[in-house]
Amino acid sequence: MILSNTKVELVTRHNKAVYRDGNRLVKVFNERKPGSDVFNEALNDERVSEAGGRVPHVLEVSQVKDGEWEGSWALALEYIPGRALDDIMADDKQNVEKYVRQFVELQLQVQSADAPLLNRQKDKIRRMINSVKSVDPSVRYDLQMRLDGIKGGTKVCHGDFVPSNIIMPEDGSEPYVIDWAHVTAGIPEVDAAQTYLLFKIDYPEIADTYLSAYSKISDTAKQVIMNWVPVVAAAELARGRQQREKFLLAQVEAVFDYL
Ligand SMILES: Nc1ncnc2c1ncn2[C@@H]1O[C@H](COP(=O)(O)OP(=O)(O)OP(=O)(O)O)[C@@H](O)[C@H]1O
Ligand SMILES: [Mg+2]
Incomplete structure (x- = not known):
């Protein structure tokens, strides 16, 4: 090039x-x-x-x-001329709930497609969790059992669905979703847990707004999404981003205090 x-x-x-x-x-x-x-x-x-x-x-x-x-x-x-949704939200704070609803609707639209040829969410998460030696092996075992207990799913799960990865085109046409490095075929609730976790890191003040909106619009219990948070947090540790490590370990271990 x-x-x-x-x-x-x-x-x-x-x-x-x-x-x-x-x-x-x-x-x-x-x-x-x-x-x-x-x-x-x-x-x-x-x-x-x-x-x-x-x-x-x-x-x-x-x-x-x-x-x-x-x-x-x-x-x-x-190149798509436009603005990323995180930028737009930062400039128009009083309408944040409206943007979060649009964001969830877009995520559900993405997740409504089947793409069985993509990498498998379950396999990818299992591999990532396995490589994280900072998490106790018994905790890793428990998290992997949660994954083993489900059917894999074939829905498009972006894996990094956050407002900075949405571009609103300047010509007013439908949004584009970018940055598909982490997409898998899998289960939408797991992808929602991933987004919730990323909101907790990058937009903590609206993480719960996101969770409530996803739960309502998709008709999914919050508990079903929260059940996956320690799983995706453990997988996220595999990326080795030092500044996130303490927070992610806390997300994993809060659920396993008994071990
Ligand atoms: N096709 C595109 N058209 C216009 N702008 C884009 C496009 N792709 C990316 N951008 C801009 O570049 C920024 C970075 O791109 P991208 O999200 O793909 O990488 P990244 O966030 O650095 O990747 P990662 O999240 O994997 O670390 C985006 O936030 C967006 O502002
Ligand atoms: Mg990005």
């Missing part, structure tokens, strides 16, 4: 940089990111799109040819 000199940097994270380059959105990953992960994200984008999702299309996956990123894997997508 060739990046132009007129590219504009949108965000930089520990493992990547995201640019707008003309009508392309380019995610460039650092040298530690395996190419297979980048192809997996691109494959997810197209699978979700084929399942009927409104997703920016993949334009290219390749290694950068020169400049500071030479040799790094990069993913180019259609």
Whole structure:
């Protein structure tokens, strides 16, 4: 891939940089990111799109040819002009409940599609939990038993469904959902627990608003969602984000004080 000199940097994270380059959105990953992960994200984008999702299309996956990123894997997508929902919510705080309801409706719309060819939620979570040695083995066993006790499900579960991953197009058309690196085929309640956990971390003041809205609109008991919170919190620990570790361990262990 060739990046132009007129590219504009949108965000930089520990493992990547995201640019707008003309009508392309380019995610460039650092040298530690395996190419297979980048192809997996691109494959997810197209699978979700084929399942009927409104997703920016993949334009290219390749290694950068020169400049500071030479040799790094990069993913180019259609650039969608618009604003992320977290930005819009921050500017219009008095309507936050309305946005949370729209957000939940969009999540339910995503989850209504079947995509059995995606990676399996159950397998992915089991693998992640297994790798987290900071959680007591008896606790991990209990969490894995919860997973074993359910049928896997084939619904599209985004895995990182948060307001920053929703783009409201400037032409007023339907929202786009982005960032499909973590999507799986699975059970919607598990995905709702994941979103609740991420709200607790990034938007704690509206986490309960989200939970109530999801519960009401989807007609799912809050307890069913909360049952999965320690499971997704244990899996989240596998990502090794130091600053989240204490909080996630507390979410896992609160439920297991008896062990
Ligand atoms: N196709 C797109 N069109 C327009 N803007 C985009 C597009 N994809 C991403 N963006 C913008 O770039 C930001 C970062 O992109 P993205 O969410 O894919 O990566 P990320 O949040 O860094 O990934 P992760 O959550 O996996 O760490 C988004 O919040 C959004 O503002
Ligand atoms: Mg994102």
